[in-house]
Amino acid sequence: NANIEEVLRALASLPIRERKSDAKPIFIVARSFDINKPGTKPKELHGAVLGGMLKQGILKIGEEIEIKPGRVIKENNQQNYQPVKTKIISLFKGSKKVDALTPGGSASIETELDMALGKSDSLAGNLASHPNNLPQATAKIKINYELFSSKSAPSINSKLLQKETIMLSINAAITGGTIQKITDKEIEVQLKIPAIFFKGDNVGIAKNVQNHWRLVGYGEVI
Numbered sequence: 138n139a140n141i142e143e144v145l146r147a148l149a150s151l152p153i154r155e156r157k158s159d160a161k162p163i164f165i166v167a168r169s170f171d172i173n174k175p176g177t178k179p180k181e182l183h184g185a186v187l188g189g190m191l192k193q194g195i196l197k198i199g200e201e202i203e204i205k206p207g208r209v210i211k212e213n214n215q216q217n218y219q220p221v222k223t224k225i226i227s228l229f230k231g232s233k234k235v236d237a238l239t240p241g242g243s244a245s246i247e248t249e250l251d252m253a254l255g256k257s258d259s260l261a262g263n264l265a266s267h268p269n270n271l272p273q274a275t276a277k278i279k280i281n282y283e284l285f286s287s288k289s290a291p292s293i294n295s296k297l298l299q300k301e302t303i304m305l306s307i308n309a310a311i312t313g314g315t316i317q318k319i320t321d322k323e324i325e326v327q328l329k330i331p332a333i334f335f336k337g338d339n340v341g342i343a344k345n346v347q348n349h350w351r352l353v354g355y356g357e358v359i
Contacts, residue, residue: 142165156239157193157194158194158195158239158240162194162265163191163194164187164190165191165264165266166188166189166261166263167188167189167190168189168258168261169187169255170188170255170256171185171186171252171255172313184191184226184247184248184249184251184255185254185255186245186246186248186255187245187246187263187265189309190241190242190244191240191241195274196225196228196237197236198225198228198237199225200224200263201223202223202246202266202268203220203222203265203266204223204263204264204265205271206331206332207219207221208260221250221260223248225247226248228247229246230242233276246265251265255289262310273333275305275332276328278305278307278319278325278326278328279323279359280325280355280358281322281340282323282342282355282357284354285353297316297324297354299317299318299319300316302315302316302342303315303316303344304343304345304350305328305343306340307334308333308338312329313328314326324356337358338357339355339356340356341355
């Protein structure tokens with residue numbers, strides 16, 4: 138329990154994020170589930186459930202949503218993604234059932250999707266919104282970045298190099314990529330798995346240090 142008071146003080150000093158309820162909804166999918174127990178009767182089955190946070194906007198029961206990049210489809214030894222459209226069946230804020238979701242807090246969405254599509258976090262890392270609101274998945278990203286001071290972890294060389302493979306955390310998605318261009322303030326990365334992101338989104342940057350992925354910096358999508 139050393140320094141717990143300092144941790145609490147630091148958390149309490151963080152500014153409260155602006156709640157943009159009038160913006161286009163963006164739901165960050167951190168988890169996905171099949172909540173049905175073995176032996177459940179067909180008429181009592183529930184669709185796939187998305188767990189995460191509504192970043193902005195409002196979502197209501199009965200609305201249609203689109204999930205991107207979507208579900209994984211393997212063809213000719215290649216992995217592609219197909220966006221998925223579905224309808225909202227029920228909404229939860231924490232464990233409380235609600236008629237509409239507003240920004241902030243832990244939330245979940247029960248959908249009409251086959252429960253198998255949500256099993257074992259298979260949709261984690263996606264974004265969900267009303268149809269045609271989300272951009273196309275892209276495999277190239279440009280980031281305005283900053284590395285942590287070497288004084289905080291002297292044993293870790295956090296310097297980034299061109300052609301180096303790094304790991305990026307974008308919203309709830311984690312994807313690797315190769316640095317194509319680099320300056321003191323900006324990097325351009327070719328992603329191995331396409332991602333959905335917006336200008337201004339925060340990004341965590343990790344690099345492989347002695348066969349372990351270490352968080353070495355952070356950035357913002359340009």
